[in-house]
Amino acid sequence: MAVPIYQTTSYVFDDADYATELFKMQKEGYIYSRNANPTNTVLEKRLAQLEGGSGAFAVSSGNAAITTRQIRWQKPVSDEIVATNALYGGTYNLLANTFQRFGIKVRFMDGHDFDAVEAAINEKTKALFTETIGNPGLQIADLKNLSKIAHKHGIPLVVDNTFTTPYLEKPFDFGADIVVHSLTKLIGGHMEPLSAAPLSIPGDSHGITASSRNSPKKSSLNGHSFLELAKENAFIAKA
Incomplete structure (x- = not known):
């Protein structure tokens, strides 16, 4: 225990x-x-099992989880993210201000205006980001429609599942490719830990490994790619 x-x-x-x-x-x-x-490792395996993911990677905070996910996939000065605008304030500040200093442009859209969300995606977009339930406004994300849009354009849907936890909703069941948590909240339950974990879904599903635009291509390991070395856990290994 x-x-x-x-x-x-x-x-x-x-x-x-x-x-x-x-x-x-x-x-x-x-x-x-x-x-x-x-x-x-125990924490990561338990979270992956709860979410139904292939693996997890624990970091020091929720913002660290989001940053790890984005920076591992982005090319500063050239890449973009499309995010729904019903986000936790700290996350919005990270995406709107901190990422901007890295040269990563984030387009914030109404998550229920699907035409606008799709129109915001271009050849530079590397991810679609949302929260299962917006904190604190309680806007509920339509993950099925958002995942269809993301996968149509070959990009992963990244979902912050902090508010819901896998006890109430499992984003992978609705097409998400990466799930992140701030464990300080409902997962921890008593505010003791400050940590977070991004999780990846098995590679035979959707955007994260199926898309050549987003696959982690090469490592320094004898020229092999992370997909070759870690298969469905390529993103976790790269992180």
Whole structure:
């Protein structure tokens, strides 16, 4: 029930061959805690199981989760995001102001004006972002229609499921490709942790790995792509 808090920084390798397999992503294991940690692994696996995703990656905050997802896929100065305008204030500030300083343009649209949402997508758009229920305005996102629009244009639908949690709604069931949480809220329940996790859906579904516009192409691992190395967990591995 109570998982130990591993304060490990680096880990022991049985031998050089084992270390090589870890660094080449040919074997699962631990290298540095900034990549993976046994305590985090339990959290990540539980969240992935709750959401029905293929994997998860825990970071330090909700904004960190959103930033990790976007920055892993964006090319500063050239890429764009389309987001619904019913968003948590901190998220809106991140997208409208902080991302702008990175050169990433975010177009905010009424999430129920589907024609306007689709019209805002262009060849530079790399994601469609929404919340299951807008915080604090309680606007409910039509994930099915938003996912159809996103996948028509070959981009992933990214959904913040903080307000609903997978207990009430699982965005993957409605076509989402990536789900993010701020765990400080309902998942934590008592305001103790400040952390978050983006999750990815299995790769045989929709935009995230099906789209050549958004697939993580090359790593520094002998010229292999993350899709080759991690398959449905390509985004998690890249993050």
